[in-house]
Amino acid sequence: MSLLLILLLTGLLAPVAGVLGRAAGRDAGWPVAAGLLALAGALAAVWNDRPDPGGVVQQVPWMPTLGVSLQLRLDGLGLLFGLLVLVVGAVVIAYSARYLGGGSHASFYTLMTFFAAAMLGLVLADDVVLLFVMWEFTTLCSFLLIARSGPHARAPAVRTFLVTFAGGLCLLGAVVVMWVATGTTRLGEILRDDVWSTSPGVTAAVAVLIAVAAFTKSAQFPFHAWLPDAMVAITPVSAYLHAAAMVKAGIYLLLRFSTALHDVPVWNVLLVSVGLFTALMGAVLALQRHDLKELLAYSTVSQLGFLTATIGIGTSYAVVGAVVHVVAHALFKSALFMSLGVIDHQAGTRDIRRLSGLARTMPVTAVVLTLAAVSMAGLPPLFGFVSKETMFKAMAESPAPPAAVWLVGAVAVLAASFTFAYSARMVIGVLPGRPAQDPPREASAAFLAPVVLVSVAGLALGLAGVAAEPLLGAASAAVAGPGAEPHLGLWHGLAPELYMSLAVFALGGALVVARGRVDRLLDRELSPVTGVGAVEALRNGCDALGERVGDLTRADAPYRHLVPPVAVLVLLTAVGLFTVGVPPLSGDVTAPLDWVLFGVVLVGVLLALGARSRIALVTIVGVVGFAVALWFVELGAADVALTQLLVEILTVVVIVLLLNRLPSTFRRTGRRRSAVAAVVAVLAGASAAVATWALTGRRGLSDAGQYFLAEAKTETGGSNVVNTILVDFRALDTLGELTVLGVAGIAIVVALESRGLLPKLHSPVTEPPGSPISRARDNTMVLRVAERLLGPVVVVLSLFFLLRGHYEPGGGFIAALIGAAGISLVYLSAEDDRVSRLGLPYVRLIGAGVVVAVGVGLLGLVEGSFLRALHADVLGVSVTTALVFDVGVYLAVVGVVLAAISRLGVEEKEPPPLRRVGSTAVERPGPRPTTTTAEPHHPSTAPADRSRVRALERQPGRPAGTAAGRPPGTRGERTDRHRGGDS
Secondary structure (H helix, E strand, O other): OOOHHHHHHHHHHHHHHHHHHHHHHHHHHHHHHHHHHHHHHHHHHHOOOOOOOOOOOEEEEHHHOOOOEEEEOOOHHHHEEEEEEHHHHHHHHHHHHHHEEOOOHHHHHHHHHHHHHHHHHHEEOOOOHHHHHHHHHHOOOOOOOOHOOOHHHHHHHHHHHHHHHHHHHHHHHHHHHHHHHHHOOOOOHHHHHHHHHHHHHHHHHHHHHHHHHHHOOOOOOOOOOOHHHHHHHHHHHHHHHHHHHHHHHHHHHHHHHHHOOOOOOOHHHHHHHHHHHHHHHHHHHHHHHHHHHHHHHHHHHHHHHHHHHHHOOOOHHHHHHHHHHHHHHHHHHHHHHHHHHHHHHOOOOHHHHHHOOHHOOOOOHHHHHHHHHHHOOOOOOHHHHHHHHHHHHHHHHHOOOOOHHHHHHHHHHHHHHHHHHHHHHHHHHHHOOOOOOOOOOOOHHHHHHHHHHHHHHHHHHOOOHHHHHHHHHHHHHHHHOOOOOOOOOOOOOHHHHHHHHHHHHHHHHHHOOOOHHHHHHOOOOOOOOHHHHEEEEEEEHHHHHHHHHHHHOOOOOOOHHHHHHHHHHHHHHHHHHHHHOOOOOOOOOOOOOHHHHHHHHHHHHHHHOOEEEHHHHHHHHHHHHHHHHHHHHOOHHHHHHHHHHHHHHHHHHHHHHHHOOOOOOOOOOOOOHHHHHOOOOOOHHHHHHHHHHHHHHOOOOHHHHHHHHHHHHHOOOOOOHHHHHHOOOOOOHHHHHHHHHHHHHHHHHHHHHHHHHHHHHHOOOOOOOOHHHHHHHHHHHHHHHHHHHHHHHHHHHHHHHHHHHHOOOOOOOHHHHHHHHHHHHHHHHHOOOOOOOOOHHHHHHHHHHHHHHHHHHHHHHHHHOOOOOOOEEEEEEEEEHHHHHHHHHHHHHHHHHHHHHHHHHOOOOOOOOEEEEEEEEEEOOOOOOOOOOOOOOOOOOOOHHHHHHHHHHOOOOOOOOOOOOOOOOOOOOOEEEEOOOOO
């Protein structure tokens, strides 16, 4: 099995996990866990069958013109982290099968599995662009997993996203610098390049950027606050995030680049100083906490500090120490989080002060918790002791000056002593003592099995660490070379690391004995500034600055928005007149019909300037638009003419829908303002005309245009050059525009729904009694007949233009506009604008269009490039995936137009109109009022309130009427967790 196939299967497991989560509920965790374990086995099999001892490399072209490819590499380090990602992920998801409550858990299993896929892609990536993309995917997954925990998790999720996203920007900066400096995006080639020894400035810049990026991900000071803040997420998310996913991404990045940066002074000093300070700070803060989950969060911050400082030492054995502790930390941290999840699940609290006697009532949980805590404290014979000794040895053998070595060792011993103290606090505060009056009972075997597995694994590796030496040695050698060999054991003689461990035991034991005094000493705020407060203050400051900048143009007056771009256009034109050489015109410049159409447009513009009513202005502007469309036809641009014509039709429809919410006439303006507006308009028009003349002017085709004409048929099989440019040559541009268009459509819906604009703006027209206007059924007869006759014709015409677009004028955009015109006809033929006959799910259409377009782009990777069109002959007919791409354009454009018409043209709050039968008012027969979306309708709720109701309805597993949040340390950690009883 290839690396690409393993990564692809891991990604495909995410939607499968969602389907299983919806169908089987929490029990979907078992097959999903089995799938991840199978993929871990496949990854190990690829490593065992590797032809090259150095690793396995696989490459698939992605952006060949830029030299970027989907290049994967499986070396020892990638294998170690890949197995951690998949195996620990499988264990946590199996644990979730009994931790979660009843109901559907599709989003949880989907995001957790995609998280595993993103992490696997990160550790296998051998291209820095691919590495950055996967890095950002992990940021997005963590944000979504935290945010789905409920309304109270929104702010922590945003803070986590902001901090880690800032680190992503640093990584992007490092990627760009390395790409420019080395001329390649291949990670292996970059790490072997001479630039690290010949360009100290570039090396220092990359070292700082990589370090800061890793600090944000691995919660190093001053970016540590997001990790405890993210504890609002449910326990399985925390277990995976701390043990093998999010935070390990930063450690992996430091290890991977340690190959090139291990002897760079700024790298060594930065990692060692920040890492040791974070280790000490995190340990002290952990010792202050009474909530077990918060204690573990700060302990993770501290342990990651140890790892960062060890990597910063820069020696081969430092890499060995870091690699060994990565595994030990993954085992005891996942076991601790899952153990406290069991305790919280059974006892209903995580507060140490409310827990006692669990050793009697929950003996199995007590044993596994003790094993994991002892490993974290670094006591023999657990694997945590082995990993701590390897880190101590690396620090003692550091090539730094002796004073620095002693300082580093002293700080490390002090931080490890606090680690000993808070690990003992977990055990002493929870397990012994008298049980409560209503003691919790032991969890089920299925619930405990994953916890037992990882806890016992920590004990087994401590006793028989030699079994892990091949894997850990391969991981160390991938970074530091063949000389980095671990020798794992519980006894290495009277060495410096043993004395450091004895000092930790003595000092940590003293802290445990004097824990009462220590609690009183630490039971206070150690700093007036908190990390969360700093992040929130920075966020609020950015928001305030944004508001200040936005105030410059925050006004309803159009001139406030038009003046800046017009001024820039005029300035650019003025500069261009004196700096750009314009070649002379060639050939016939004009034709008689050009002057006729120019006259029509000019007359239309003059009439528009004199229009006093909005209806008249809309009519005149429509005439001008039609004249421009005819002009395009005369110039031979059939596709552009069709587009212009259809856009004019739809624009008129949308504007008409807004007219009844606006005054019928314009306000009169003073002469001075009219004169200024006239001057600005003339300058803008003249600048646009001059720019058009200078840049085009019928001087013949550019080199690019000639290439498209000459090669379109050969390269794409299509003879419509305009369409081939849109869906073949410049498909990436079209995909970007399509995405922006889709976002605009969704923005229409969100703006009108969330802000309640429709009810506020709606001012229905009142007709006098007996007015013909009020007889809607009679007045719409012509349109209703036209709709019945032309509706099928428009549908067929729309599909016709869609299918022929590759060879004749047409395409997805034009076909969609034709279809949208048909939709407008259906709407306009309705008897009343409060009765919607358009029940199509426009938001889903928009999403489907973007998904189809992206899917076609991914198919292009089969022939080596994203969005490359594939061609095949089916029964003698040439078929291309560009047609499917056009289908995506079609769906998205139809969805956007449908959203505009549906939301602007339907007033859901008002009842359907009544008709009179004698002296009694009865409901008019006809179609029943319906909403235009598939979401639940709340007739008595304003749009803004409806959006909040929907948000509450979307919360997973939330019973009706329950409160959004709970104080920490109380029963019911999250709404999707099983409430009460044994699982």
